[in-house]
Amino acid sequence: MDHGSDPRDSAPQDAVGDGPTDPGPAPASDPDARWLALLMHAAFFLLLGASLTRFLMRHPGEARTPWIIALSITLAVLYLLGPVLGSRPTPRRLTWLGVLVAVWMVLVVLAPSFAWCAVPLFYTGLRILPPRAALALVALLTAFVVAAQLRLATGFDPNLVLAPPAVAAVATAVFVHMQRQAVRQRELAARQRELIDDLLRTRRELAATERREGTLAERQRLSMEIHDTLAQGLSSQQMLLQAADRTWSADPDAARRHVRTATGIAERNLAEARRFVHDLAPADLAEGGGLEAALHALAARETAQAQGALTVRCHVEGTPHAPLPDRVQSALLRIAQGPSPTYGSTPAPPPPG
Known part of the structure; x- marks a missing residue:
């Protein structure tokens, strides 16, 4: 007799077989x-x-x-x-x-x-x-x-011969049944632990997959942001510098205007690049004031860079009920920025002769 110990601590017995199997001690708190x-x-x-x-x-x-x-x-x-x-x-x-x-x-x-x-x-x-x-x-x-x-x-007395074996058989059957139930419960608990471990592992894998997908989506968004800002700015600078080179001898003043315009675009692109590094938001939006202020600033800047050749205006109708999400504001501002450098970078035709 094991005093004060769990009856399932011993190796579980099977109905047939020569030796016990040992699934480990049962909980002492049973x-x-x-x-x-x-x-x-x-x-x-x-x-x-x-x-x-x-x-x-x-x-x-x-x-x-x-x-x-x-x-x-x-x-x-x-x-x-x-x-x-x-x-x-x-x-x-x-x-x-x-x-x-x-x-x-x-x-x-x-x-x-x-x-x-x-x-x-x-x-x-x-x-x-x-x-x-x-x-x-x-x-x-x-x-x-x-x-x-x-x-x-x-x-x-026949009862003295039959009763003890009957009692022993009943006691043995009850004990063996309880022992098998204990083994089944431990096996079920082990399977449940395995299922929980599998579930946790699946959740970790799913979270890692979602992070990878989020990273890829963010890379795609950044590539589009860079294309809509820095790439277009560099393209405008190239067109302006080419125009300045063509008009440098015939119209030095126009060539200088093209160079100054290209310099302004370069400064703006530099600000955009720094903003990408810090918080990935457009420079006009990061300065505060929201989308409307950023559009007005863009219109004023493009008008100044055109030097009288083009006037850009921003007109807003209605009042927004709630501020737009940052990504939506950034996308709308990029759309507005898209055609602006093209207009501002269109060189004036060289004078005849």
Whole structure:
């Protein structure tokens, strides 16, 4: 008997097979296991005390009485050694069980009333031994109980022969069923843990996939932003510088205007590039004032760069009910910026001659 330990700590027994399998100790916090262990402990000492009391009351002063008392104390001490030896079917624990059963058998031979202590020993053997060995022990204990009952009876009683095997069979079946249920519960808990681990792993993989997709989408957005701003600005600068080169000798003033316009576009593109590095928002929007202020600033800048050749105006109708999202404002501003440099970069035709 394993005192104060979980009955599922030992290796689970199968209905057939020569040895136990060990899925690991069961939780020590199982209330059913604790109550079952306490019940068996109490039953053993109660039966042992009752058997000793009965013997002393009915056979006072006999020569075997000191032996009965000594063997009863020895049996109680051996039973208390169970927790020290642990709950695994180690050689020491198997030896302990053999000595415990042997002392009990000697007691039964000397005093048949100690036969009822076999019930807790059933429980101990079923927990510790492999299935076949446990069944053999149960059969041996049952045979001793039947023999003891027949010795105490005044005549032959079929009930004394049939009742102990029936009780042993029922107790064994109940214990084996409980043990199998415990094994199934542990297996189910293990499968649930595996499913939870799979779910968590899937969630992590999904989160990583979403991050990768978000990164790719952000790269696509940045490429479009760069194309709509820096690339168009560089294209406008190229056109202006080419126009300045063509008119440098014929119309130096116009060439200088083209160079100044290209310089302004370069400064604006530099501001846009710095804004990309910091917060990826258009420079006009980052300066505050919202989309309307950014469009007005764009119109004023393009008009100034055109130097009288073109006037750009911004007209807004209605009042927005709520501010647009930053990405929407950025997209609308990029659309407005698209054709503006083209108009501002159109060079004036060179004078004839």
